[in-house]
Amino acid sequence: MSDTAHPLLPSTTPLLRRAGDAVQVGGVDAGDGLVVRPAAAEVTTLLRGLDGRRPQRSVLADAVTAGFDAAAVAGLLDGLRSTGLLVDLDPADLLASDAGPAAVARTAAELPAARGTSPGAARWAARRRATVVVEGATRVGVPLAAVLAASGVGRVSVRDRGVVGAGDAVVGGLSAEDEGRPRALAAADAVRRASPLADVRPLPDGVLPDLVVLARPWAAADPVVTVWQSAGAAHLVATVRGETGVVGPLVVPGRTSCLGCADLHRRDADPSWPALAAQLTATDAPPGGSTLTCLLTAVTAAQQALAYLDGSGAPATLEATVELRWPELVPARRRWPAHAECGCLDAPA
Numbered sequence: 001m002s003d004t005a006h007p008l009l010p011s012t013t014p015l016l017r018r019a020g021d022a023v024q025v026g027g028v029d030a031g032d033g034l035v036v037r038p039a040a041a042e043v044t045t046l047l048r049g050l051d052g053r054r055p056q057r058s059v060l061a062d063a064v065t066a067g068f069d070a071a072a073v074a075g076l077l078d079g080l081r082s083t084g085l086l087v088d089l090d091p092a093d094l095l096a097s098d099a100g101p102a103a104v105a106r107t108a109a110e111l112p113a114a115r116g117t118s119p120g121a122a123r124w125a126a127r128r129r130a131t132v133v134v135e136g137a138t139r140v141g142v143p144l145a146a147v148l149a150a151s152g153v154g155r156v157s158v159r160d161r162g163v164v165g166a167g168d169a170v171v172g173g174l175s176a177e178d179e180g181r182p183r184a185l186a187a188a189d190a191v192r193r194a195s196p197l198a199d200v201r202p203l204p205d206g207v208l209p210d211l212v213v214l215a216r217p218w219a220a221a222d223p224v225v226t227v228w229q230s231a232g233a234a235h236l237v238a239t240v241r242g243e244t245g246v247v248g249p250l251v252v253p254g255r256t257s258c259l260g261c262a263d264l265h266r267r268d269a270d271p272s273w274p275a276l277a278a279q280l281t282a283t284d285a286p287p288g289g290s291t292l293t294c295l296l297t298a299v300t301a302a303q304q305a306l307a308y309l310d311g312s313g314a315p316a317t318l319e320a321t322v323e324l325r326w327p328e329l330v331p332a333r334r335r336w337p338a339h340a341e342c343g344c345l346d347a348p349a
């Protein structure tokens, strides 16, 4: 426990009265709970006061003022910590929240999942600073952008030059009322519906986002990918082809295999692949994918994006795709290692 840790017991953690003046903290679903006894009403007040706004030393000092034994309270906090019920917030995370009661309420719901596994890891602050560009206001791209903004990513910009069609409407994304509007503007509105204070402005020329999401099918053949690859911007594929959701590869240029590598592997398997790929990308793909497949793909991709942006997990899509195939939609991983002919990893990173 670091000296600056601000203990938070999420307000959703149940505090349940048990016989013998005991209180059960959590432990009603998977995961450990803790039974505290004796548990007078003061203990419940103490636990509910763990709102992440005070460092532990202030919590202990306030507890002593209220008549508690400091060592007993410290032991209680450690017990809650060992069960995973208590979250230690980093002060940088607390400063990185938007102002106002509505923003605070939204942050309170998101923060526990954004916590780091090690003290001092300010993951929420990292999310708030992050910028993401989504290429393609598709049935995957727009709900994905909305999920990222709602999860705390500070700036999410959706790029698309087309006009919304009736088939673009999807839960959490573009709506039926958007038909006929410029897709980029309608997508920005969808992001703001999910996160009213999100910054949805396009990035200035020459400024690289922290991550680009490629939401159009067959991104490897898209000229825009070459631009991001040579600029050194990390990019993640998130799309639905037919009824198969495809998340990945997540490409960190110069450090992991690129989309060109995967394309060369496809060519090795079928020499006709370049001619086939040219046909697949000759025209804009119509909106497609069931709501279920699109949303599951968007959420899977959002988890990968957050894992990359704030280090909250090891992305499973580095040099690999996660595919969600209808009707089971059980994630299957497919490896795409670097291709010897590509040369994308030869240049100094």
Ligand SMILES: [Zn+2]
Pocket (backbone or CB within 6 Å): 257, 258, 259, 260, 261, 262, 338, 339, 342, 343, 344, 345
């Ligand atoms: Zn490559």
